Amino acid sequence: MSLDEDARWLEWVTKQFESIAGDDKEIDLDEFKTALKVKESFFAERFFALFDSDGSSSISLDELLKALDLLIHGNETDKLRFLFQVYDVDGSGSIDPDELRTVLKSCLRESAISLPEEKLDDLTLALFESADKDNSGSITFEELKAELENFPEVMENLTISAANWLKPPDLEQKKRKTPRYLTRAYWHNNSRKLFFLCLYALLNVLLFIMAMLKNAHGGPWFMVARGCGQCLNLNCTFVMVLMLRRSLTWLRATWVVRILPLDQNILLHQIVGYAILIFTIGHTAAHVMNFARMSQNDGMYQLWEYLFTTRPGIGWVNGTASITGVVLQVLICLMVVCSSTFVRRSGHFEVFYWSHLSYIWVWALLVVHCANFWKWFVVPGVMFLIEKIVGMAVSRMGGLYIVEVNLLPSKVTHLVIKRPPFFHFKPGDYVFINIPAIAKYEWHPFTISSAPEQQDVLWLHIRSMGQWTNRLYEFFRQPESQTISSKRLTASLRNRRHQSRAQDEIFKSASYNGTVASNKDDAVELTLYRSSVTRTSSQKPVSDPEAQVEPGDTPPVPRELTAKLSENHRYCNIKCYVDGPFGTPTRQIFTSEHAVLIGAGIGITPFASILQSIMCRYRMRKQNCPSCNYSWCETLKDNEMKLRKVDFIWINRDQKSFEWFVSLLTKLEMDQADEEPEGRFLEMHMYMTSALSKNDMKAIGLQMALDLLAKKEKRDSITGLRTRTQPGRPDWAKVFQKLSEEKKGKVHVFYCGAHALAKVVKAQCEHFGFKLYKENF
Numbered sequence: 001m002s003l004d005e006d007a008r009w010l011e012w013v014t015k016q017f018e019s020i021a022g023d024d025k026e027i028d029l030d031e032f033k034t035a036l037k038v039k040e041s042f043f044a045e046r047f048f049a050l051f052d053s054d055g056s057s058s059i060s061l062d063e064l065l066k067a068l069d070l071l072i073h074g075n076e077t078d079k080l081r082f083l084f085q086v087y088d089v090d091g092s093g094s095i096d097p098d099e100l101r102t103v104l105k106s107c108l109r110e111s112a113i114s115l116p117e118e119k120l121d122d123l124t125l126a127l128f129e130s131a132d133k134d135n136s137g138s139i140t141f142e143e144l145k146a147e148l149e150n151f152p153e154v155m156e157n158l159t160i161s162a163a164n165w166l167k168p169p170d171l172e173q174k175k176r177k178t179p180r181y182l183t184r185a186y187w188h189n190n191s192r193k194l195f196f197l198c199l200y201a202l203l204n205v206l207l208f209i210m211a212m213l214k215n216a217h218g219g220p221w222f223m224v225a226r227g228c229g230q231c232l233n234l235n236c237t238f239v240m241v242l243m244l245r246r247s248l249t250w251l252r253a254t255w256v257v258r259i260l261p262l263d264q265n266i267l268l269h270q271i272v273g274y275a276i277l278i279f280t281i282g283h284t285a286a287h288v289m290n291f292a293r294m295s296q297n298d299g300m301y302q303l304w305e306y307l308f309t310t311r312p313g314i315g316w317v318n319g320t321a322s323i324t325g326v327v328l329q330v331l332i333c334l335m336v337v338c339s340s341t342f343v344r345r346s347g348h349f350e351v352f353y354w355s356h357l358s359y360i361w362v363w364a365l366l367v368v369h370c371a372n373f374w375k376w377f378v379v380p381g382v383m384f385l386i387e388k389i390v391g392m393a394v395s396r397m398g399g400l401y402i403v404e405v406n407l408l409p410s411k412v413t414h415l416v417i418k419r420p421p422f423f424h425f426k427p428g429d430y431v432f433i434n435i436p437a438i439a440k441y442e443w444h445p446f447t448i449s450s451a452p453e454q455q456d457v458l459w460l461h462i463r464s465m466g467q468w469t470n471r472l473y474e475f476f477r478q479p480e481s482q483t484i485s486s487k488r489l490t491a492s493l494r495n496r497r498h499q500s501r502a503q504d505e506i507f508k509s510a511s512y513n514g515t516v517a518s519n520k521d522d523a524v525e526l527t528l529y530r531s532s533v534t535r536t537s538s539q540k541p542v543s544d545p546e547a548q549v550e551p552g553d554t555p556p557v558p559r560e561l562t563a564k565l566s567e568n569h570r571y572c573n574i575k576c577y578v579d580g581p582f583g584t585p586t587r588q589i590f591t592s593e594h595a596v597l598i599g600a601g602i603g604i605t606p607f608a609s610i611l612q613s614i615m616c617r618y619r620m621r622k623q624n625c626p627s628c629n630y631s632w633c634e635t636l637k638d639n640e641m642k643l644r645k646v647d648f649i650w651i652n653r654d655q656k657s658f659e660w661f662v663s664l665l666t667k668l669e670m671d672q673a674d675e676e677p678e679g680r681f682l683e684m685h686m687y688m689t690s691a692l693s694k695n696d697m698k699a700i701g702l703q704m705a706l707d708l709l710a711k712k713e714k715r716d717s718i719t720g721l722r723t724r725t726q727p728g729r730p731d732w733a734k735v736f737q738k739l740s741e742e743k744k745g746k747v748h749v750f751y752c753g754a755h756a757l758a759k760v761v762k763a764q765c766e767h768f769g770f771k772l773y774k775e776n777f
Contacts, residue, residue, distance in 0.1 A: 014061065017061050017064060020034070021061075025060070025061065026056075026058035026059065026060055027058060027059045027064070028057065028058050029044070029045065029048050029057070032044055032047075032048045032051075032059065042102070042103075042106035043086070043106060043110065043698045046086045046089070047086070050067065050082065050085055050086065051063055051064060051067045053066070053067075070082065077145075079697075080141070080144065080145050080148065081141065082697075083144075083697055083700065084141045084144055086103070086697070087099060087100065087103050087144075087701065089102060089103075093140075093141075094138035094139060094140050095138060095139040095144070096137065096138050096139075097124060097125070097128050097137075100124050100127065100128055100139070100701070101120065101121070101124040103701055104120060104123055104124055104127070104701055104702055104705060105120060106698075107692075107698060107699055107701060107702035108120070108702060110692060110698050110699065111688075111690060111691035111692050111699055111702065111727065112654055112655065112690040112691065113655055113688075113691060113702075113718060114655060115717060115718075119717055122709055122717075123702070123705040123706065123709055123717065124705070126705055126708040126709040126712060127147075127701060127704055127705035127708055130147060130708050131143050131144060131146075131147040133146065147704070148700070148704075151704055151707070183766065185766040185767060185769060186766050188769070189765065189766050189769070189770075189771065189772065192259065192260065192261040193261040193264055193267075193268075196260060196261050196268070197268075197271070200272075203234065204231050204234065204235075204275070207227075207230045207231050207233075207234060208227040208228070208230065208231055209227070210230070211223075211226045211227045211229065211230035211231075212224070212226065212227040214226070218290070219290065219293070221286045221287075221289040221290040221293065222286070222290050224282065224286040225282075225283050225286035225287045225290060228279045228280075228282040228283035228286065229279075229283050229370065231275075231279045232276065232279045232280065232283060232366075232370075233370065233372065233373055233376045234376065235272050235275050235276045235279065236276060236362070236363070236366055236373070236376075236377075237376045237377050237380045237381075238272055238380075239269060239272040239273060239276060240359075240380050240381075240384055241380050241383075242265045242266075242268050242269040242272065243265070243269060244380075244383055244384065244387055245387070245580075245582040246387050246390065246391070246582070247383065247387065248262055248265055248582075248583065249429075249581070249582050249583035252583045252587055253583075253587075257588075263584075263585035263588075263773060263774075270339075273335075273336060273339070274336070276332060277332060277333065277336045280328070280329055280332050280333075281329075283325075284325060284326075284329050287322075287325070288303075288307070291303055291306035291307065291322075294306065300312075306322060307322050307326065308322065308323065308326065309322070309323075310322075310323065315368075315369065316370075316371040317368045320368060320369070321369055321370075324365045324368050324369040325369055327365060328362060328365050328366065328369060331358050331361060331362055331365075332362065334355055334358070335355055335356060335358060335359070335362075338351050338352050338355035338356070339352050339355070339356060341755075348466065348467070349444070349466040349467070349468065350442070350466070350467050350468060353442065353444075363377065363381070391579045392579075394579060394580075395432075395434070395577040395578060395579040396577060397420070397422070400417055400418060400420060400575070400576050400577060400578055401417070401418050401573055401574060401575060401576065402415050402416065402417055402418075402435070402572055402573075402574040402576050403416055403417065403418050403457070403571060403572065403573065404416035404457075404569075404570070404571050404572070405476045405569070405570055405572055406568060406569050407473065407476060407477065407568035407569075408461075408568070408659060408660050409656035409657060409659050409660070410463065410654070410656055410657050410660075411463065411464035411470075411473050412461055412462065412463045412464070412602060412660055413461070413462045413463075413464070413469070413472055413473050413476060414459065414460070414461050414462075414660075415459070415460040415461075415462065416457050416458070416459060417457060417458040417459075417460065417576065417578065418456070418457060418458075419454075419455065419456055419457050419458045423458070423578075423581070424452070424581075425448060425452055425580070425581035426452065426581070426583065426587050427451060427452060427586065427587075427589070427606075427609045427610040427612075427613040427614075428447065428448075428584050428585075428586030428587060428589070428606040428607075428609055428610050428750075428775070429447075429448055429580065429581035429582060429583055429584060429587075429609075430445050430446060430447045430448060430580065430581065430582055430584060430606075431445070431446065431448060431458075431460075431578045431579060431580030431581050431582070432444065432445050432578070432579040432580055432582075433445075433446060433460065433576060433577070433578050433579075434576065434577040434578075434579075435472065435574065435575075435576045435577075436575060436576075436577075437475065437574055437575070438468065438471050438472050438475055439468055439471070442468055443579065444468055444469075445582075446460045446461075446462055446605075447460075447461075447584075447605040447606040447609070447752075447775070448460065448581065448605075448606075448609055449461045449605040449606070449608040449609050450608075450609055450612070451609050451612030451613040451616060452609075452613060453612070453613060453616045454612075458578070459608075459609075460605075461602060461605045461608070461660060463601070463602040476570070476572075584606065584775055585750065585773035585774065585775060586606050586607075586610060586750050586773065586775060588748065588773060589610055589614075589643070589748070589750060590642065590643065591642055592642065592643060592745075592746070592747075592748035593642055593643065593644050593645075593744060593745025593746050593747075593748075594643075594644060594645045594646075594647075594739070594742065594744040594745045594746065594747045594748070595643055595645070595646050595647070595747075595748055595750060596646075596647045596649065596739060596747060596748070596749045596750065596770075597610065597611070597646065597647070597648045597649065597750050598649045598651075598749065598750070598751045598752075598753070598761060599648075599649070599650050599651070599751075599752050599753060600650075600651045600652075600752070600753025600754050600757050601651070601652060601653065601657060601753060601754070602660070603751075603752035603753030603754075603775070604650055604660065604661060604752070605752070606750075606752050606775055607648065607650075607750070607752065608661055608664060610750075611646075611648060611664070611668060611682070612664065612668075614643065614646060614682070615668050615671050615682065618671070618681055618682075619671060642745075643681075644681075644744045644745050645681065645683075645742065645744035645745070646681060646682045646683070647683050647685065647739065648682065648683070648684045648685065649685045649687070649730065649735070650684070650685070650686055650687070651687045651689060651729070651730065651753070651757070652686075652687070652688055652689070653688075653689050653690050654688070654690050655688065655690075655718055655719075658686065658688075658718070658719045658725070662719055662720060662721065665684060665719075665721055665723075666720065666721060668682060668684070669684070669721060669722050669723070684721070684723040685723070685726065685730075685735075686716075686719060686721070686723055686724075686725040686726065687725070687726050687727075687728070687729060687730050688718065688725050688726070688727060688728075689728060689729050691725075691727035691728060692727060692728065693727050693728035699727060703727060706718070706724075707724070710724050732760055732761070732764045733764065735764075736764045736765075736767070736768050736770070737768075739768075739770075740768050740770075746771070747768075747770045747771070748770065748771045748772075748773065749761065749765050749770050749771065749772045749773065750773045750775070751772065751773070751774050751775065752774075752775035758774055762774075
């Protein structure tokens with residue numbers, strides 16, 4: 001910093017100090033903990049003790065400035081010395097194993113990571129043995145410094161990121177950048193959407209002008225009302241066309257998808273909806289002004305009679321134009337408000353769902369309100385009716401049953417549905433599901449998380465975020481006797497057969513680090529063990545000495561895992577109806593050369609289906625040498641699959657969320673056990689946002705220990721996968737820069753997750769010229 005910047009920073013810190021210090025102008029330990037906002041008091045106490053240089057049990061402004069000056073302006077040695085003092089709890093000048101274990105345990109709590117005590121011991125020994133070069137039984141400052149030099153990314157930025165309250169504001173105003181909507185990259189990546197919107201806007205302008213000119217005899221307000229009315233004829237039918245899901249799914253398989261923005265039909269539907277609201281308000285306001293003029297000029301009727309009665313005889317059905325217009329205005333405003341993001345995303349999806357069903361009344365009233373509306377409505381209306389009839393027929397054809405349920409962490413319900421023989425779908429497609437036992441008339445859309453190659457069943461992973469999804473989760477939490485069919489013998493026989501088939505499938509593929517199970521029971525146990533690697537926070541640690549195995553050995557399966565799993569895993573026989581499937585932007589993935597799949601939280605569901613399907617096709621291309629057992633994958637491209645590389649990025653808030661698909665990801669890793677000549681076909685990148693990043697002083701030791709143990713065991717301690725889970729959020733600029741440098745062909749990014757993150761991903765795609773497909777239905 002320059003002298004001027006130092007002065008500003010000093011003023012900022014002083015102001016922040018005064019805002020939390022008491023009347024005595026000192027900060028005590030409780031105030032310090034509150035200011036740091038740390039989860040684990042250990043670090044607050046250690047930092048406080050080091051800041052309190054005079055041992056007065058409080059920190060003055062001078063003491064705080066002196067310590068912060070060292071951390072911010074000091075060199076690497078000064079920062080490392082501070083870190084060493086944090087770890088040296090007893091102040092002996094060296095770190096022993098027990099001190100290191102205490103620090104790592106606090107690191108785990110601070111990062112919201114739950115591991116058994118045995119794993120904590122392994123982490124402690126891995127870091128201690130690596131740092132204790134002279135085997136003296138303690139780590140000196142020089143040894144810690146030498147160990148940290150093996151992690152250059154940590155040394156680059158060694159800070160206390162928890163002290164956000166002491167970070168000064170930006171001292172330099174950000175340079176004014178060109179708005180993204182005016183950049184060349186934005187117009188290039190959104191060319192189809194922008195071209196379509198220009199045509200849409202031009203058509204509305206033309207209709208508005210033509211209607212105004214045609215009705216010039218009625219005065220300016222009458223002309224505006226007629227112009228808005230003509231635009232409403234177009235938009236009130238076009239808004240329906242954009243939701244013809246079956247027609248759009250069919251069009252996605254044709255050349256039309258290269259011209260029209262079919263993948264953004266929901267966005268266009270919303271735009272048209274807002275246009276309807278604007279034209280409705282303009283249409284109503286213009287008529288009110290015109291009626292006010294008429295009531296003053298001729299005096300035959302009062303304004304309220306024009307608006308709320310049929311006496312003036314306005315309209316082609318018994319003079320009901322005004323009354324139906326008022327009702328339409330109320331209904332349209334209600335639909336727009338109830339479809340707002342804050343309603344749909346705040347756990348009140350049912351409000352959106354039921355209010356949106358008033359479109360039936362809107363169309364009926366429009367036919368009565370406007371003499372010409374039926375001419376615009378007849379063709380789209382027939383198409384809409386056909387789609388509805390086909391949907392009802394498909395959903396009611398054959399009895400579908402939920403045959404298996406798994407209740408997963410973070411209130412995620414995994415439904416296994418018996419798949420009808422006529423049901424064909426593409427990876428990433430979604431369906432509408434109706435479960436009469438939950439709500440008789442409600443249909444909700446969810447992505448299919450199983451692969452099309454799974455012939456017998458459909459998977460749905462549903463996170464509890466609203467009233468219906470919460471009722472679904474609670475329904476299956478009830479005792480089994482309340483949820484299964486009353487025909488117990490029939491259900492029992494079906495469950496036995498289903499379980500037998502599942503064991504057959506598990507036996508075919510179950511292995512642990514290359515060790516194939518010898519029978520079905522072992523295979524099931526091994527599979528349950530793999531899927532339960534990260535269930536450490538909810539299960540008791542294995543204390544049996546015989547359970548401690550060396551890396552590469554087949555570990556014994558704790559018997560309590562099966563019992564624990566059965567509490568949230570059951571077979572059932574519950575009636576349901578499914579309408580679909582419907583296509584999504586992810587259908588374009590197999591035409592990509594380099595696909596990047598980004599899932600945030602439960603946003604992994606479409607990619608679970610895609611990854612399984614991709615790896616199934618990958619295995620079909622895999623070749624094996626009969627003499628040396630060397631395997632490789634053919635890189636030839638065909639019309640069905642042009643993929644050369646797939647990068648899968650999964651971002652989760654907490655450790656438990658990885659349990660949703662850890663068994664699937666384990667299997668995908670095993671499919672790629674052999675190195676390919678051109679590198680791995682599928683690379684996985686896991687991020688846990690609740691974990692502190694590697695450059696945070698409170699997490700350095702833990703992340704170093706996790707890295708060392710992962711290299712030793714060839715397995716991540718958090719998920720059990722071979723892929724190392726990265727702490728914190730991705731550095732998207734570096735991630736996309738690396739993707740662009742791989743030169744595996746044109747990069748297409750597929751995203752499913754939170755809207756806030758979607759904006760970040762979209763900005764990076766525009767910067768690097770990548771095509772973005774956003775899952776949105």
